[in-house]
Amino acid sequence: MAVDRLFPTEEGAELVSLVREIAQTELAPHAAADEAAGRFPRDSFGMLGEVGMLGLPYPEEYGGTGQPYEVYLQALEEVAAVWMTVGVGVSVHVMASYAMAEFGTAEQRATYLPEMVGGRLLGAYALSEAQAGSDISAMTMRAKHADHGYELNGAKAWTTHGSYADFYTTFARTGDDPREGVSCFHVPGNAPGLTFGSPEHKMGLNASPTTALYFDAVPIDDSRRIGDEGQGARIALSALDSGRLGIAACATGLAQAALDLAADYAKQREQFGQAIAEFQGLRFLLAEMAASVDSARATYLMAARKRDAGRPFSRDAAVAKLIASDAAMKVTTDAVQVLGGYGYTRDYPAERYMREAKVTQIFEGTNQIQRLVIARQLLKYPLK
Numbered sequence: 322m323a324v325d326r327l328f329p330t331e332e333g334a335e336l337v338s339l340v341r342e343i344a345q346t347e348l349a350p351h352a353a354a355d356e357a358a359g360r361f362p363r364d365s366f367g368m369l370g371e372v373g374m375l376g377l378p379y380p381e382e383y384g385g386t387g388q389p390y391e392v393y394l395q396a397l398e399e400v401a402a403v404w405m406t407v408g409v410g411v412s413v414h415v416m417a418s419y420a421m422a423e424f425g426t427a428e429q430r431a432t433y434l435p436e437m438v439g440g441r442l443l444g445a446y447a448l449s450e451a452q453a454g455s456d457i458s459a460m461t462m463r464a465k466h467a468d469h470g471y472e473l474n475g476a477k478a479w480t481t482h483g484s485y486a487d488f489y490t491t492f493a494r495t496g497d498d499p500r501e502g503v504s505c506f507h508v509p510g511n512a513p514g515l516t517f518g519s520p521e522h523k524m525g526l527n528a529s530p531t532t533a534l535y536f537d538a539v540p541i542d543d544s545r546r547i548g549d550e551g552q553g554a555r556i557a558l559s560a561l562d563s564g565r566l567g568i569a570a571c572a573t574g575l576a577q578a579a580l581d582l583a584a585d586y587a588k589q590r591e592q593f594g595q596a597i598a599e600f601q602g603l604r605f606l607l608a609e610m611a612a613s614v615d616s617a618r619a620t621y622l623m624a625a626r627k628r629d630a631g632r633p634f635s636r637d638a639a640v641a642k643l644i645a646s647d648a649a650m651k652v653t654t655d656a657v658q659v660l661g662g663y664g665y666t667r668d669y670p671a672e673r674y675m676r677e678a679k680v681t682q683i684f685e686g687t688n689q690i691q692r693l694v695i696a697r698q699l700l701k702y703p704l705k
């Protein structure tokens with residue numbers, strides 16, 4: 322069902338409508354088969370770059386369209402509603418590009434951003450490590466000074482687009498201080514000494530590759546350090562604030578898809594001589610699902626509007642990620658219920674939606690970590 326959306330401009334409305342059409346014609350036909358086969362749709366990112374999806378939030382001088390975040394996120398929601406792997410992939414790519422766009426030098430931006438924005442270079446964001454997930458201050462990966470700039474040694478875990486990405490926005494220690502000792506690097510996918518683990522066998526998002534990265538004396542030129550030495554933790558957290566809005570929009574799109582499926586099914590399926598949609602017990606369930614989807618959309622849009630207005634939005638992004646991912650988990654689970662036994666089979670996408678929803682409560686900061694962010698700002702404890 323088309324969502325009744327509000328946009329700041331007519332141009333924003335047209336762009337989102339274009340993305341929706343492209344998602345339905347170009348992505349939807351492949352989603353189920355590629356998920357079942359675990360086939361990463363690398364070409365879709367080039368196509369989305371060409372039509373301008375990847376450049377929506379980036380300036381025109383680098384090939385973007387300079388749209389407000391509230392427009393970009395609603396377009397992203399339309400992509401995720403059709404295929405979560407691609408929605409999450411777009412969000413990760415845009416987050417990986419963010420470090421360069423916000424903290425890169427003019428020369429770095431001119432060199433790399435047009436290729437990122439146009440989808441010719443696919444990005445990945447390498448922050449987590451096996452022993453440093455929620456607690457990124459436990460990071461051990463090192464970047465030591467070498468003749469050409471730096472040499473990177475260590476490993477990253479859980480990298481979305483691992484082995485497929487053309488660049489890895491990578492965080493490594495240049496000092497021992499938990500916060501001030503981290504720096505950020507633009508690492509090419511074909512850097513010597515960079516190798517990849519086998520893809521993780523996941524509950525969902527099976528077409529989205531997730532691997533470990535291994536760095537064995539990977540040489541990185543000075544010109545590929547993003548921001549100042551020691552600025553990495555700030556860059557990582559700032560990227561995550563925007564990235565969490567992307568995940569909130571994807572979760573909302575996924576929940577919308579599950580709601581649409583359940584509502585359509587309830588109108589078709591008959592029991593006791595009438596459509597199951599006629600039973601008040603089921604109507605209330607569908608109404609609650611719809612209210613959850615609307616609440617998720619409202620919270621991410623509020624956070625996006627604050628971001629667009631140049632106001633602090635870190636707490637709002639945490640609220641949006643928490644509310645939208647919990648909504649996705651609840652709504653997709655309820656969609657399986659509405660479809661009854663058929664919902665539990667692979668004949669319908671409800672079970673896939675439910676499996677895909679779970680990870681939105683885990684990545685880019687678990688929902689326990691979102692609660693910590695919200696409580697910290699509420700109670701005004703200094704950030705540790």
Ligand SMILES: Cc1cc2nc3c(=O)[nH]c(=O)nc-3n(C[C@H](O)[C@H](O)[C@H](O)COP(=O)(O)OP(=O)(O)OC[C@H]3O[C@@H](n4cnc5c(N)ncnc54)[C@H](O)[C@@H]3O)c2cc1C
Binds near residue numbers: 413456683687688
């Ligand atoms: C499919 C997938 C894709 C991913 N993609 C990427 C990626 O592209 N790049 C990247 O860098 N990372 C990525 N990740 C990693 C992801 O961000 C981490 O899994 C996540 O941050 C949690 O870290 P962890 O798995 O080590 O869990 P842990 O940190 O070990 O947490 C385990 C449990 O303890 C809880 N917990 C931890 N600390 C606290 C606390 N202080 N208070 C209360 N509860 C707490 C957590 O909420 C969780 O329930 C991905 C993960 C998955 C599953």
